[in-house]
Amino acid sequence: MFYGVAAWDPWLIIAQIVCLQCLYYITLGLFLAxxxxxxxxxxxxxxxxxxxxxxxxxxxxxxxxxxxxLSSVAGAAYMLFFIERAKKCLDFSATLYIIHIFIYIVYGGWPSSITRWIVNGTGIAMTALLGEYLCIRRELQDIPITRYHSSV
Structure with missing residues (x-):
């Protein structure tokens, strides 16, 4: 969706980060509800x-x-549609969780619970690995060429 021709487009990257972050929190809110x-x-x-x-x-x-x-799994699915490139999934996963960690440090203080760090580590790994897997599967799909089929 947002994948463009230009190699370096900071506005595109910011838009992708904002979309991914917003969708992550919407999904997290849905699952929490x-x-x-x-x-x-x-x-x-x-x-x-x-x-x-x-x-x-x-x-x-x-x-x-x-x-x-579950929101981590949904974040990987969102990467399939907004990031579209397997080599960018780790970067965007790390950015998603760094922003999330920064927000909850500001909100609730430094997390002293080891459970929180384990859940965040598992979440970033799930998001990055599943996102890369889904993007690679899409990148390796055959390109359909229906215009040149001969009708016999």
């Missing part, structure tokens, strides 16, 4: 950005972890 919203009385930004909500000792903590990992 489905998985966590049914278990808590009030769903707030705490579940998005506070590291204390990611815990393996409660069911709602496991639901937050599942929401983050």
């Amino acid at each position: 489905i998985l966590v919203g049914t278990r808590v009385s009030w769903l707030s930004l705490v579940y998005f950005f506070d590291y204390a909500t990611i815990t393996t000792s409660t069911v709602s903590g496991w639901c937050v972890i599942a929401s983050l990992l």
